[in-house]
Amino acid sequence: EVQLLESGGDLVRPGESLRLSCAASGFTFSSYAMNWVRQAPGKGLEWVSTISGSGGSTYYADSVKGRFTISRDNSKNTLYLQMNSLRDEDTAVYYCAKDPVENSRTWYWVYWGQGTLVTVSS
């Protein structure tokens, strides 16, 4: 059974940094691209970032490019999102999501974690 468990969400001040983690189990982690998608309170979904199975390719939304870094540790079956220079508008529930096709990148996601809340406020 595929399981994705996010952690690391917290209350931080503008300008500070935070690292989110997503622990994965139930599949061969290194064979699948992984993603972060966020949702501000009462708002819609926003794709944030994608990383290939090997970690060699990464993609970012313009809203986070240069501030956020996606990475993965395939030996620990864990996905990360390093968030620097946080802004009020980064306040959201952050979900990790698994690509459904092995060794390929898709544009839809069947498996999602339960999300972790990041609040940026002074």
Added chain:
Amino acid sequence: QSALTQPASVSGSPGQSITISCTGTSSDVGGYNYVSWYQQHPGKAPKLMIYDVTNRPSGVSTRFSGSKSGNTASLTISGLQAEDEADYYCSSYTSSSTVVFGGGTKLTVL
């Protein structure tokens, strides 16, 4: 990248059919057959309902169907049921190798 355009809300009675539209541009919806639809109930993670415009994942009811014409994709739900009441989001691959979502549509079952 601008969000795809969805109606803020739609409603229908049990047993009826409703359609939710999702309008983008030739750089996203119109340029690729990579439109997906998600259902989200309050406090829950999104659930994939349609992918690649018309495909249903295993376990999703055949009452859900997708289509596309030009820069506009659509999700149709037939035989509305109370449990269909939720928020629905479309998404699309873009020419920038990114993914863009719609603003979301709240479906009310009357």
